[in-house]
Each structure stands twice: as C-alpha cells, then as structure tokens.
Amino acid sequence: MRYLLPLVTGAALVAGLASPAQAAPASNEWTADVSGRSASWGGSPRLGLVELGSHRLARPANAVTAVVTGDGVVDVRGLRPDGQWTEWLEAPATLPVTTSTVETRLVLSSGKAKRVQLSARQVPAGPSADDITAAAAGRSYRVYATREGLVGGTTANGHVIRSRDHFVALPSRRGLAARNSGNYSVQVCASNGRCEWAPVWDVGPWNTKDDYWNPSATREMWKDLPQGKPQAQAAYENNYNGGKDQFGREVANPAGIDLADGTFWDGLKLTNNAWVTVTYLWTGSGPVGTVRTAAANGTVNVRSAANSSSTQVGLAANHAQVRVTCQLTGESVSGTQGTSNVWYRIASGKHVAKAYVAGVSGATTC
Incomplete structure (x- = not known):
C-alpha cells in the first residue's frame, strides 16, 4: 500500500x-x-x-x-x-x-x-556496500510487505503498471533496475513456502534513500540503524525519528518492500500485508540467468522438482534475474530459449526450466 x-x-x-x-x-x-x-x-x-x-x-x-x-x-x-x-x-x-x-x-x-x-x-577505497557475501544467494532479511496497487500509474523506471503485474519496489534508487531489465531483482518468500523472483522497478514504500540491506556504514541515510532494518520499521516499532519517515510523515506501517499485484496475489498467494523474507540477489555471487517469457507481463512456473507435474511453489517474472545454485536433468520443455531437458535449481526445492532462462554460464551439476 x-x-x-x-x-x-x-x-x-x-x-x-x-x-x-x-x-x-x-x-x-x-x-x-x-x-x-x-x-x-x-x-x-x-x-x-x-x-x-x-x-x-x-x-x-x-x-x-x-x-x-x-x-x-x-x-x-x-x-x-x-x-x-x-x-x-x-x-x-x-x-x-x-x-x-x-x-x-x-x-x-x-x-x-x-x-x-x-x-x-582512482582514490583509496573506503567502506564498501558491495562486499559480496559468502552466501551465493545474497543478503536476506525479513521485512514487512505491502501491496502496491496503483494500476495505470507509472513506476520509477517508466513502466506503466498493469493489472496483476510482477515487480517490486524498494525504498532506494540504488537498486532500481531500468525498464524491461532485471539486473536488480529480489527473491521474495512468504511463510506459506511460496516465492517469487521479480525485478525492482519502483522506489518505495515510505522512503526513497533507505538502502537498508547494505552495511550501516555505507547506508545512504539512517546509518545508526542496524543492517537489514528498514527505517519505516524502526519508526513504526520504536518511534525512531519521532515515528516519521524522511519526509516527516507519520509512518502507518513498518513496510520495507512493496509488491505489485501479481507478485502479491499470484506469486506469493497473499491476501493481506505480511512479513516476508527478501533476498537481494545482486548482493550474491555465482551463475545468474534472466527469465524470458513470450508475454511482456508473463511468468514462469517454479516447481518443486525438475518436471512440470511437480508442485508449483512460486513464480519467476519476465526480466527477473535468478541465481543458479546448480543444474540437473529433468523433463524436456520447450520455451523462449528453445527445447531442453535441463532445469536450474534457484533455491532449495525451487526449480525452473532452462527453456525460459537466458544467459546462464558456469552452473555446476546438482
């Protein structure tokens, strides 16, 4: 919201x-x-x-x-x-x-x-927000998610919001991807076990200079807050900054991420604002790929195993970047990237067909 x-x-x-x-x-x-x-x-x-x-x-x-x-x-x-x-x-x-x-x-x-x-x-290096973590997936924090809505409005990168759209908003343009790009993408997982991989196409909620996923020393604002805690959460829960955001507004919820309607309803199957676990994928390391679907607003099913008959456990949005843990042989699938029996594991118990993922290099066998 x-x-x-x-x-x-x-x-x-x-x-x-x-x-x-x-x-x-x-x-x-x-x-x-x-x-x-x-x-x-x-x-x-x-x-x-x-x-x-x-x-x-x-x-x-x-x-x-x-x-x-x-x-x-x-x-x-x-x-x-x-x-x-x-x-x-x-x-x-x-x-x-x-x-x-x-x-x-x-x-x-x-x-x-x-x-x-x-x-x-060239100057002497200072504290870095880009210290690639030991965990290949990237930094991960539990934050409160709200539904963005605003269908027909325009996001921070110029995308016109569609019904059941698939993207997220974070409260800093440091992680804002260009329109139809996903080099800044997140993995969002709900308590029901479902996850979506979606690009960051908007700035919000509440603040616009709160890169809370970064180390405190390199955070754009609110350097006295612990890494991983959004300023809005601190304001709402602890009366930080007098309970107000960077613009002096009274913070009405602790949101650290906004979810487009399709991500909220279809990817995560949420019905109300909720706490979710967000992984900021560009802070990770290892092989990456980009989801390519035929429809501009399309998604790819994420499965519990390397076949289309296994349980659907989430979605990966068009343009989203995914981190590939390893690859395995499974059901042959035809998609935007051709026909292949290779599937990528993009999280524990989460798999996506290579036929819909471009650009992966160096993935090891599971």
Missing part, C-alpha cells in the same frame, strides 16, 4: 530512456550532451530519469564526479569483475570496485539539463 503525500514514495521517479550513447574512445573525462533528450515526468514533486549509457575508461578507476549544466544529479555504477553491476551511487561517488566500465544516468527534479561533464579517477 502507498502513502503518496507529500511525496510519491512508490512512483517517485519516472524514467525516460534515452537513446544509447554512440561508441566513443575510452577516456577518463567525457561529456554527455542531454539537451536533445527528453524524459518522462511523474511523481510529486515531479522527477525524471534519463539513461546516459555506459562508458569505457582509458584507465581503471573507482571514483566518479559529475558537473551538471542545468538541473539534476547523476547516478553512477561500475561493472564488477563477475560481469554484474554495482549498485547505483549518487555522484560524486566512490565505487566499491575499480573498474574500466561505468554507466551513468541523470536524475531530474525540475527544468532541464544541457550537458553532464564526468571525470573518473
């Missing part, structure tokens, strides 16, 4: 995807001309997001600064050695890895921007 005054906590940003940047020579100082690019707007106050694309550095670096001519701030992320991206950080930022490839996006709050000047250099 959303509380939209005075600031939209779920649809806080509306993403207007820009055209891909033209290939350019590698450099550590570069300029993005954004004067001809348009952004879609929404939220209250209105905000917009323009993707500026990736950039190759001439020399590896871990720190990026940005100067915007006009309105806006810049988010930046770096490519990790495992081929995955770090979280987005607002520039000036020290990335958790030294990298040769960075990606940037412009966040607008009003008016327009003409250009963005960027510079990358």
